[in-house]
Amino acid sequence: MEKVNLGQKFDLIEEYWDPKIVGELNGQMVKIAKIQGEFIWHLHEDAEEFFYLFQGSMSIRLRDKDVALGEGEFFIVPRGVEHKPVAEEEAWIVMFEPAGTLNTGNVESELTRKGLEFL
Amino acid sequence: MEKVNLGQKFDLIEEYWDPKIVGELNGQMVKIAKIQGEFIWHLHEDAEEFFYLFQGSMSIRLRDKDVALGEGEFFIVPRGVEHKPVAEEEAWIVMFEPAGTLNTGNVESELTRKGLEFL
Numbered sequence: 001m002e003k004v005n006l007g008q009k010f011d012l013i014e015e016y017w018d019p020k021i022v023g024e025l026n027g028q029m030v031k032i033a034k035i036q037g038e039f040i041w042h043l044h045e046d047a048e049e050f051f052y053l054f055q056g057s058m059s060i061r062l063r064d065k066d067v068a069l070g071e072g073e074f075f076i077v078p079r080g081v082e083h084k085p086v087a088e089e090e091a092w093i094v095m096f097e098p099a100g101t102l103n104t105g106n107v108e109s110e111l112t113r114k115g116l117e118f119l
Numbered sequence: 120m121e122k123v124n125l126g127q128k129f130d131l132i133e134e135y136w137d138p139k140i141v142g143e144l145n146g147q148m149v150k151i152a153k154i155q156g157e158f159i160w161h162l163h164e165d166a167e168e169f170f171y172l173f174q175g176s177m178s179i180r181l182r183d184k185d186v187a188l189g190e191g192e193f194f195i196v197p198r199g200v201e202h203k204p205v206a207e208e209e210a211w212i213v214m215f216e217p218a219g220t221l222n223t224g225n226v227e228s229e230l231t232r233k234g235l236e237f238l
Contacts, residue, residue, distance in 0.1 A: 025167035048144035075122040
């Protein structure tokens with residue numbers, strides 16, 4: 001039952017594309033990650049995924065368009081829709097999604113992270 | 120399938136304590152509200168409630184302590200825990216909670232808002 005300062009939590013993250021859990025509620029996780037470069041194309045068959053841009057800039061590539069996010073903007077990726085997060089420079093993102101959601105969705109890759117830690 | 124700019128959505132809100140829906144995912148709602156003054160004591164028996172402070176400052180009073188939030192900070196109120204949001208000056212908050220969650224929880228009041236609109 002303590003508040004969470006997102007900036008302080010981001011300061012603890014050292015690796016890109018390495019999401020950490022910062023909150024849990026109603027079966028959903030609040031996760032944060034630092035990202036830079038290109039992630040992989042993937043989808044989540046059973047979950048919508050919320051991306052909020054806390055700092056920097058990023059795009060969420062969909063097969064038919066790019067969604068460019070600025071600070072203070074969010075985008076919800078519908079379930080089953082392929083997407084690929086990209087960031088030319090370091091960006092800090094917040095995600096909301098069901099507790100069991102895997103970062104690479106339907107794709108097993110060297111970027112897959114299981115058993116995420118709480119920060 | 121459009122991104123949402125939170126600042127632009129807040130600009131559309133004219134009343135305090137009048138939450139609006141800005142996103143929906145996995146049975147959860149993303150809501151925003153402008154607040155000023157004191158809300159009422161209430162609790163949610165079946166839901167945890169996520170409060171993120173987007174702009175300004177606020178406190179979430181609990182029966183045994185006050186949780187002061189600055190910009191970029193969040194607090195998750197556990198289910199069944201009485202709380203009372205307060206803000207001396209105007210504050211802009213983002214909430215994340217199950218779709219059916221009522222703003223005044225177990226208390227019916229003139230502040231109760233049902234059938235929230237999408238902004």
